[in-house]
């Protein structure tokens with residue numbers, strides 16, 4: 321830096337200047353561009369930034385400049401000793417050198433003639449006033465500093481973006497050498513160094529390693545205080561915070577810059593899904609995640625909400641703020657759909673905030689029921705029969721009273737399955753009517769989304785619920801820290817790797833190739849679908865051609881497969897493959913309602929009424945119903961389905977279940 325004044329003005333302006341790296345071995349002031357930066361005591365300075373490693377080349381170049389050779393001397397120097405164990409100051413230098421032109425700064429020509437004016441500027445060290453050098457002091461003010469450090473005041477810092485990138489690499493465990501090597505490749509890739517970021521040094525990375533090593537999630541012994549400190553330090557990444565007080569619940573909404581970018585990118589014209597109530601039993605407060613879906617239909621967490629209260633009760637506090645945050649960045653930003661996993665959410669609040677259609681995601685309820693059945697019923701036949709019946713309760717009785725009748729019957733038939741029934745009555749009975757009416761009034765999310773949400777759920781579980789963290793589960797600060805550092809970095813790495821092709825080998829593919837992806841790789845010929853018997857389908861195993869898995873209740877949201885992955889309670893590729901095929905072949909539609917209709921129609925055709933007039937009427941009636949259902953499905957697919965008035969919906973139900981040949 322060349323300056324007419326010791327104190328640097330407008331640091332931010334200076335740090336934003338391009339770093340210059342002239343191609344010649346030695347260079348002088350004439351070889352670089354000088355930018356006038358306003359401010360400072362003298363009203364402005366001519367400034368240029370050079371890489372730390374080129375300072376010697378500049379000093380040599382200036383000294384050998386034939387027209388006006390300059391001569392620099394070191395005015396002051398500070399260096400942190402190698403291996404020092406004292407804690408480095410955050411704003412301290414690792415190395416700092418102030419060079420000053422030998423012809424300055426004091427001007428002794430006048431003082432020697434007896435006129436001293438006090439306005440001369442003296443460098444901090446004061447060495448320049450050595451009497452022996454007075455003869456050459458002419459008041460030249462050109463000087464520069466050369467500094468290296470964590471936040472060395474006069475040294476340009478790397479950008480926040482690069483810092484986040486390197487931190488993420490460190491969190492996912494990429495070694496220092498590999499980061500440097502990758503960085504060099506990137507810099508070469510864009511034609512050599514241009515700015516400070518391109519001169520990322522080992523020291524920069526070591527500093528970040530140290531920050532990670534020395535930081536703890538416990539910012540205070542009290543969890544509550546610790547969370548408050550975290551919020552203060554990361555206020556940029558907090559879009560909503562309310563501490564617990566009186567009747568007000570604790571609510572914390574987190575969104576990093578990177579998450580904001582992903583939400584802007586994939587949320588626009590895309591889907592946003594809520595994954596709520598995670599860790600109700602283990603964590604102090606449950607976690608709710610907002611997800612978007614990338615181009616290969618994998619879920620990316622774009623916001624986390626931690627609250628001691630049900631999300632449905634606090635969503636109105638933060639959802640509007642989040643939508644505003646998006647629209648402030650891009651006023652045209654608008655999602656295509658918003659997926660809720662709990663019908664008790666206030667749908668109108670969401671519609672108002674995001675101005676888009678709302679879909680109901682039944683992944684969560686399906687997952688919970690399967691897991692409980694696997695735990696509580698030992699007989700596979702009973703498991704899948706219960707599961708099928710549960711599906712019928714949700715889907716096939718499209719009006720209140722019928723659902724309740726079917727439910728009564730269900731609970732009587734399986735009364736001996738007391739372990740499951742206890743769970744079902746405690747956890748689901750209070751909200752089952754809400755679910756039935758939610759399914760009646762909202763379109764459902766697709767298997768693509770459900771598979772992606774399940775993948776996210778499993779990854780969250782494997783990261784957070786590792787037994788080694790069991791002691792930390794009751795602390796909110798631990799949850800926040802883990803999400804914002806390690807867990808965040810996993811998703812950063814996935815996207816970075818997809819975009820650049822680097823580090824592909826370091827990605828954990830178990831979570832980025834979800835069941836829907838895998839289903840796309842199963843050829844149609846491997847699916848055996850008997851149109852005469854829609855109770856089961858078979859899919860040939862992709863790893864062992866001699867093996868075929870059986871899928872019960874194919875094509876519906878409540879189908880079950882006997883493959884090992886499904887037997888762990890997961891949504892398997894076979895179930896999805898069969899559902900895709902059923903839909904494209906129009907054999908059975910994913911909506912169970914269509915299957916019920918089909919059964920009724922078959923019964924009617926197998927037992928035709930004797931009277932041809934009655935038969936005509938029945939066929940006409942059936943055709944109309946078919947059109948009704950097709951229309952409903954189209955509406956449903958377009959997300960325009962509104963709740964039917966009760967009298968119409970019960971009539972439709974009756975017609976579907978008991979077609980009459982009046």
Ligand SMILES: [Zn+2]
Pocket residue numbers: 390421422423424460461462
């Ligand atoms: Zn000079």
Ligand SMILES: [Zn+2]
Pocket residue numbers: 869881882883884885886892893894895
């Ligand atoms: Zn399967």
